[in-house]
Amino acid sequence: MTFSFQVVAAPMAGISNRAYRDIVCSQGADLAYGEMVSAQAITYGNKKTLELMDIADEASPRLVQLFGSSPEHMRYAATVAQELGAEYLDINMGCPVPKVVRNGEGSALMRDPELAASLVTAAAACGLPVSVKMRSGWDVAHRNAVEFAQRMEAAGAAFIAIHGRTREQFYTGQADWQIIAAVKRAVNIPVIGNGDIFNADDALRMLEQTGCDGVMVGRGMMGNPWIFADIKAVLAGQTPSGRPDTAAVVAMALANLHEHIRRTTVAVCRREGSSDIATKQLAEQLAVCSMRNQLGWYLKGMRHAAELRRQINVLSSYQQIAELLQRYVAETADGEKP
Ligand SMILES: Cc1cc2nc3c(=O)[nH]c(=O)nc-3n(C[C@H](O)[C@H](O)[C@H](O)COP(=O)(O)O)c2cc1C
Structure with a gap:
């Protein structure tokens, strides 16, 4: 090998x-x-x-x-x-x-x-x-x-x-x-x-x-x-770039969440033998729940990160979390690096 x-x-x-x-x-x-x-x-x-x-x-x-x-x-x-x-x-x-x-x-x-x-x-x-x-x-x-x-x-x-x-x-x-x-x-x-x-x-x-x-x-x-x-x-002897700015970190966190929900939904629908709206919603909730900690780690070092984490912890859909984080980027994180 x-x-x-x-x-x-x-x-x-x-x-x-x-x-x-x-x-x-x-x-x-x-x-x-x-x-x-x-x-x-x-x-x-x-x-x-x-x-x-x-x-x-x-x-x-x-x-x-x-x-x-x-x-x-x-x-x-x-x-x-x-x-x-x-x-x-x-x-x-x-x-x-x-x-x-x-x-x-x-x-x-x-x-x-x-x-x-x-x-x-x-x-x-x-x-x-x-x-x-x-x-x-x-x-x-x-x-x-x-x-x-x-x-x-x-x-x-x-x-x-x-x-x-x-x-x-x-x-x-x-x-x-x-x-x-x-x-x-x-x-x-x-x-x-x-x-x-x-x-x-x-x-x-x-x-x-x-x-x-x-x-x-x-x-x-x-x-x-x-x-x-x-x-x-x-x-490679180059200078590391470190974490990108807040907008890019948030974009990565949301892309990660989106893909995790997509994969979880496929798995849950297959397991349950159903792809109705209730099953899909359940899968989304499961995926969001299992990624809450990870979302919190992405936000580490950002301004108001603790408050953001607290808010994320009561949300259960991609849409809600995307709206929260995109609003945060627009309002507070103009080009800053976490
Ligand atoms: C939350 C968590 C989950 C882990 N799950 C596994 C696992 O599934 N299999 C495994 O071999 N090690 C697991 N580990 C151990 C890590 O692979 C790694 O050996 C350990 O965290 C030490 O490396 P680090 O100092 O870079 O964190 C886990 C560690 C943590 C903190």
Whole structure:
């Protein structure tokens, strides 16, 4: 496999949906991971889970991230993702959430390298490259990322993404980039470093300090897809442009919302077997609700952002939000940069 994913958008449940993946790729991300989907739910044919793998017609590279702890489910889910058009599969071995860890999934797999290895082998049986996204370890006393990564490589992993925090840390404290460097030195497959990249300089520093092959941006892309263009610019020796002016940020936020509503409507109408007005309205409300946080992140740093967020939180249609934000741009944001 040739590896050309230097700048990568992280998988983020509720955020890295298809509409946002298309946007970050248009801004220069070389690869955008999909939100994690349950291998077990795929195996049981759960419709909402299948909808989460919204990869039909997505531009290459298409990567589906699976989570699970059963090799049988993993093998089956891999074939389903492949049939839907996935070109790469990733197995989530970093999720710290209790309800995931309790099932032996996500970061719990770092405590069971043999089961983790068998999941890689099971997923890879379909023939697609399989990567692993992991943490530095379970807790400070069990920072086994180096041996774990070597075990994943031996099991057939095509590349690795490592978030330099333990499960115990969740998202607190500072990511340990030294362990990313240690993993990079210890394996022969490509390594993507992850943790605390909030601007283009951070990305450059991680590449230099760890020797990793690619950098993955998570929270730093929330409401800021332009971070990928900035990183690309800095890597090319150019000056990054930063976020555009308020009018352009609002235009992007509205385009994002519009596309997310469109995709959600198609999915809900298909699921319900109906495309009447009530179903479409329900889909729009669901999509608006699920994007409220994201809209708030786009508005970060703008004048009266808190008040705008408060108003958005009681609106439920594209039209209402577009009118609010367009009025705001016309009245207050004449050419300013957030
Ligand atoms: C809201 C949220 C959702 C996330 N969802 C996923 C996920 O679905 N799969 C995954 O492997 N990691 C997930 N992560 C972890 C991120 O991919 C990333 O590893 C983490 O945020 C650290 O990177 P950062 O410091 O750049 O944010 C999530 C993180 C957050 C904050």
